[in-house]
Amino acid sequence: MATTGTGVTRTDGVHARLREDILSGVLPPGQRLKFPELCRRYDTSVGAAREALTRLASAGLVRSQAHQGYVVTPLSVEDLAELTVARVEIECLVLRMAISEGDVRWEADAIAAHHLLERAPYLDPDNPARSTGEWAAAHTAFHEALLAGCGNRRLREVANGLRDEAELYRQWSITPAQAKGRDVGAEHRAILAAVITREADLAVRLLGEHISMTTRLLRDAAEA
Amino acid sequence: MATTGTGVTRTDGVHARLREDILSGVLPPGQRLKFPELCRRYDTSVGAAREALTRLASAGLVRSQAHQGYVVTPLSVEDLAELTVARVEIECLVLRMAISEGDVRWEADAIAAHHLLERAPYLDPDNPARSTGEWAAAHTAFHEALLAGCGNRRLREVANGLRDEAELYRQWSITPAQAKGRDVGAEHRAILAAVITREADLAVRLLGEHISMTTRLLRDAAEA
DNA sequence: AGTGAACCAACTTTCGAAAGTTGAGCCAAC
DNA sequence: GTTGGCTCAACTTTCGAAAGTTGGTTCACT
Secondary structure, three states: OOOOOOOOOHHHHHHHHHHHHHHOOOOOOOOEEOHHHHHHHHOOOHHHHHHHHHHHHHOOOEEEEOOOEEEEOOOOHHHHHHHHHHHHHHHHHHHHHHHHHOOHHHHHHHHHHHHHHHHOOOEOOOOOOOEOHHHHHHHHHHHHHHHOOOOOHHHHHHHHHHHHHHHHHHHHHOOHHHHHOOOHHHHHHHHHHHHHOOOHHHHHHHHHHHHHHHHHHHHHHHHO | OOOOOOOOOHHHHHHHHHHHHHHOOOOOOOOEEOHHHHHHHHOOOHHHHHHHHHHHHHHOOEEEEOOOEEEEOOOOHHHHHHHHHHHHHHHHHHHHHHHHHOOHHHHHHHHHHHHHHHHOOOEOOOOOOOEOHHHHHHHHHHHHHHHOOOOOHHHHHHHHHHHHHHHHHHHHHOOHHHHHOOOHHHHHHHHHHHHHOOOHHHHHHHHHHHHHHHHHHHHHHHHO
16 A cells, blocks of 8 residues: 555545554454554554544544544444444345346346355454454455445445444454354355345345344343 | 533534535535635634544535545536435435334424424525525424434434435525425425324325425426 | 642644645747 | 646645643642
8 A cells, every 4th residue: 555646645544544453353442542642553643643533433433522532432232233223224225226226247246246255264263263354354345246236326335334333343242153153154145146136025134134143143242 | 602612622613614604505516625715714724624624524515535625515416316315215214213113202392393494484585595594404403303203323313414415405406486386384294294193104205205306396407 | 537629641632834746837849 | 739748836735843621639628
């Protein structure tokens, strides 16, 4: 990644790295983000860090309180429930539109994204307690590809934004042990199949269950 | 408005005023927002203006391009069509949830908001070519009150955010002449009535038509 | 001992100037 | 006459230090 390429500002770089560190779990939820520390960590100035945080705040990844600084968005079971309902409603809506509008090119892209996901390693060989960033990226890409058939940019952005927020929960609450009792691959295959055959009702039902399933595991984990 | 009250930063003030100026039409769509000018206008520094713009950008009210500054989001017929579809889908979804979840207190608040809307003056006596800010505020409050019955904060925020964006279009495209051939008051009354009697299907249909109607007028205006 | 006010340190917010980038206008060369 | 590169001005971006705010701690007083 270029330090100062064309059409890219320094703030963009800090924003991207900070975002990555939050989503990958380097900066845990609830973590206070102090400017002196951030400036050292990302070798930047207060202003740049501030703008990056402002952007992340409106994406819901960090929270700010006047004169008390920024914090990585804390997790709570109630918030997870709310987020899940919102995701199910909106992602299903967008998927339905995608199935209705999408062309063959969209189908091809979805199949390609699914192939990459199936080939991505799930567990980190170095740290088997957590899934790899590679898998997470492929997973996000697959779900985005499914929704890409919907021509409405705003609806896609809303759906993808909510999924981003949910990523925080997944990263911190799912343990491989829980994932074991579940065949995520089969869920993805089933969704893809229904999408390709344009069985909208089925695809939407499967996607809704897929999203809710993740949430149920997280909730159980929180109680334990 | 306090210059530096408790829990309020200077940036918040600039953000609020800038937002107001954009939504009320003082700063027209496509208008370039240069920092030297903004600093004079709002008596502030570059940094504060920058942060305010960053926030407005993620709300969709302004657009930024690296090294080329900020611009009030330009209007286009295609974008309006997209925005409208998104609004109909999501506002109807949220309204349906509100009707299903809302309690008596919610009904009362909606009725109150509607009363204020009916009593708000529509046309500005000084400038009859544009509707009053007072009416716009009451209109927004009414629609937010309708959705307030939905307990899901995220879904409400998405719906309200999209309506904010649409406000830009209304402000710039609706002329009183067009509004004449339409009884907006009747539309609002009908929606409210269906909501109170909990006729979800009817309420959702009416709201969808209400949103689309505004859009159709705007589109016709754009063609002329 | 308990209460409350004043102090202090760490941090957030704000500022204005320096550095870097873009696009346009101008001039020379073909 | 047209194309290509160069220069300049206006603006955006970045920086680091000054100003302001918060929460905690200490110390005097009841």
